[in-house]
Amino acid sequence: MALITFSSLMHKDKTVYAVAGSRTQTVLSLAKEHHIPIDFGCGDGECGTCLVKVSSVDAKRSPMGGQLTEREIKVLRELGHISQAQIDKMYVDDLCPTQWRLACQMIVRDEDILVEYPSK
Numbered sequence: 708m709a710l711i712t713f714s715s716l717m718h719k720d721k722t723v724y725a726v727a728g729s730r731t732q733t734v735l736s737l738a739k740e741h742h743i744p745i746d747f748g749c750g751d752g753e754c755g756t757c758l759v760k761v762s763s764v765d766a767k768r769s770p771m772g773g774q775l776t777e778r779e780i781k782v783l784r785e786l787g788h789i790s791q792a793q794i795d796k797m798y799v800d801d802l803c804p805t806q807w808r809l810a811c812q813m814i815v816r817d818e819d820i821l822v823e824y825p826s827k
Contacts, residue, residue: 708724708725708726708817709724709725709726709815709816709817709818709819709820710722710723710724710725710764710819710820711723711724711725711734711737711815711819711820711822712764712819712820712821712822713738713741713743713745713822713824714821714822714823714824715744715823715824715825715826716826717826718743718744718826721741721743723737723741723743725737725815726815730814731814732814732815733810733811733812733813733814733815734759734761734808734810734811734813734815734822735747735750735757735810735811735813737815738810738822738824743824744826745757745759745810745824746824746825747810747811749811750811751778751811752776752778752779752782752809752811752812753778753782754782755782755783755785755786755809757809757810757811758786758788758807758808758809758810758825759807759808759809759810759813759822759823759824760806760807760808760822760823760824761806761807761808761813761820761821761822761823762806762820762821762823763818763819763820763821764818764819764820764821765818765819773803773813773814773816774797774801774803775789775794775797775803775804775805775808775812776812778809778812779808779809779812779813780794782809783805783807783809786807788805788807789804789805789807793805810822810824
């Protein structure tokens with residue numbers, strides 16, 4: 708089980724349990740299930756509305772979720788949150804090179820994370 712803490716300036720932090728390794732549960736689906744108001748548009752990794760900042764709760768660990776999807780890479784590049792050098796490094800190191808993720812694309816893994824999302 709993983710502990711996912713959702714944090715926003717306008718909402719009280721909320722920590723929920725996530726089933727690690729489900730390979731289908733995204734940060735966005737987990738947020739919806741627990742009534743956490745992460746904004747989203749398409750839910751398909753094409754609009755960037757569900758952009759969140761993810762960090763590991765354990766300072767000794769750096770991976771946060773699985774590799775970026777092709778859709779996620781495209782949108783993060785358009786938004787200026789990832790460079791080509793970071794993308795190249797991701798393919799070599801097999802680690803996520805950025806804290807910025809799309810909640811609809813990030814699959815929850817067996818790690819405790821902090822998900823920071825914008826408030827409206």
